[in-house]
Amino acid sequence: MRSRAFHKFWLKVAALIVGSFGPVFFLGTMIATAEPARLTLDLLSWPIDGSVTYAASDTRFLSALTGGFLLGWGVMIWCLSAWVHDAAPEGVRRAVVTGLTAWFCLDSAGSLASGNAPNAVINVLVLLSAVGPLWWPARD
Secondary structure (H helix, E strand, O other): OOOHHHHHHHHHHHHHHHHOHHHHHHHOOOHHHOHHHHHHHHHHOOOOOOOOOOOOHHHHHHHHHHHHHHHHHHHHHHHHHHHHOOOOHHHHHHHHHHHHHHHHHHHHHHHHHOOOHHHHHHHHHHHHHHHHHHHOOOOO
16 A cells, blocks of 8 residues: 555545645635635634634635635645656655644644634644654655
């Protein structure tokens, strides 16, 4: 399960995991479509209690930025898999693992600092899912 071909496949899995948050948060930019983003943030700040409202315009603006960054990052990982991996599989693997680890550290630190410790726990699950077998170099 640690072949280059499987790593290339898993890069697409990671791209979908990261990129899938983009459209969700984009929907949070408009009150009429904000419920998926609001529910996602409510879930990430466990427990689900309705405390996240998406009523503030600055929250919706931040959601637009976040959605754009996450979609772009997911597309970049997909493109690395499609266009670069065959030429530099170890470099692509290391770049994606490093990027995901950097996200994990800063996002989790920010979650703890903002009083949203449950998100730091959820981040462990997202990190493990997105990185999967990419933690280790391919064997072939």
